[in-house]
Amino acid sequence: MELFNFAYLAVFIIAVSYILIKNRETFLIKILVSIPIMVGLVYFSGSFFVLPVYLFSMIVSTYLYTVFFYFPFAVDFVLIILSIFGNFVPVRFVFASISISILLSMFLDKNMRKYDVTNNENKGKDIQRETSRDYFQISTGVITIAIFALDGIKGRILILLAILLIYLGGNILYLNNRNRLADLVYMMERKDTKLGLGSMYLAAGFLFVLSFTRSLQLIYISAFLIMIGDSLATIIGMKIRSRKLFYNRRKSMAGFLGMLIPSFLFGLFFFVYFISAFYAIGGTFAESISNKIADDNITIPVSIVIIHFIISMV
Structure with a gap:
């Protein structure tokens, strides 16, 4: 169990380093805002398993509607399945990692906010x-x-x-x-x-x-x-x-x-x-x-x- 725990932490550190090097402008604010949330998830779950799930869910939502979506989605899917069916962490913390990451990422993403504004502006126009x-x-x-x-x-x-x-x-x-x-x-x-x-x-x-x-x-x-x-x-x-x-x-x-x-x-x-x-x-x-x-x-x-x-x- 401890080996898998630290393996997840290593995956998280490598992934954070990579995205900040490759696409710092897109991810820096999201990562900084997420720090207290991730600390809380680790503290209450008592596990590092939640970190890569949170991070890859953020990457997935950021690259939504692009071809860059598929690889992080595949990694996230495997991590989620391992976390749940391997009983590494209570299911509620996996859900929290996914949902908070996605909602926060979409809220902070200017393109997603623009899409959402358009969506709400057109609400009810075509009955x-x-x-x-x-x-x-x-x-x-x-x-x-x-x-x-x-x-x-x-x-x-x-x-x-x-x-x-x-x-x-x-x-x-x-x-x-x-x-x-x-x-x-x-x-x-x-x-x-x-x-x-x-x-x-x-x-x-x-x-x-x-x-x-x-x-x-x-x-x-x-x-x-x-x-x-x-x-x-x-x-x-x-x-x-x-x-x-x-x-x-x-x-x-x-x-x-x-x-x-x-x-x-x-x-x-x-x-x-x-x-x-x-x-x-x-x-x-x-x-x-x-x-x-x-x-x-x-x-x-x-x-x-x-x-x-x-x-x-x-």
Whole structure:
């Protein structure tokens, strides 16, 4: 075990040195911002295994939509499989390493921020395409909840493998977009938006929540808020004309209530009413401020984790 532990540390040191020599401008800020996060991951996990997983997940998200994506993805995939099935480190720390690295990297990357701004600016402009996109996201949420209902907490591994395939498939289809499958996927994307960008943010956001809990009840409400509630807000906000929110003129009261009420009712299956209300209000508010701060696939998961910690301390 110790041999593998130090082997992972050696891989991390070599990889950091290489990327800072080859592409210092792109990675320096990301590495510096990540230092306290990586220190925390090592401290709480008690292992160096998390370091190369974190680093290669960062490299993968940086090189998304390029041919340079594939090699770091292959290395990251092997490291993740070894970490999980070799029982080198608790699964939640692998999830945290992947999700935090990807979300932080995409947030700090100016190109990804530009893609995300374009994605949010075009939200709701094409009602037919947006509706198809949101119905697909709702079905994804239903399938995710069903996986955990059938397989329990072990469903985390299946979800992780599916997310890794989403990243791989998105990159392949973007670089090889002259086929029917790519055409079908593009039909559900917003105009001038990178293929699968929203799905990749969503996947990383859900992984972020999974890294903080083993509670199936919390996983169920998280999947509903991130995948179903968010989509309901968009669909209802487009189809029902209502007053705009005073703190975000791009969001409407109809969309706010369209997410809040179903999320609260769904939460009642697993929590007492005031805890269900806490998650529903927090998640809905996080969605409603998303254009002002960051993508809703970041703000909603972060709000869920914050609420989880608040409730745990009460």
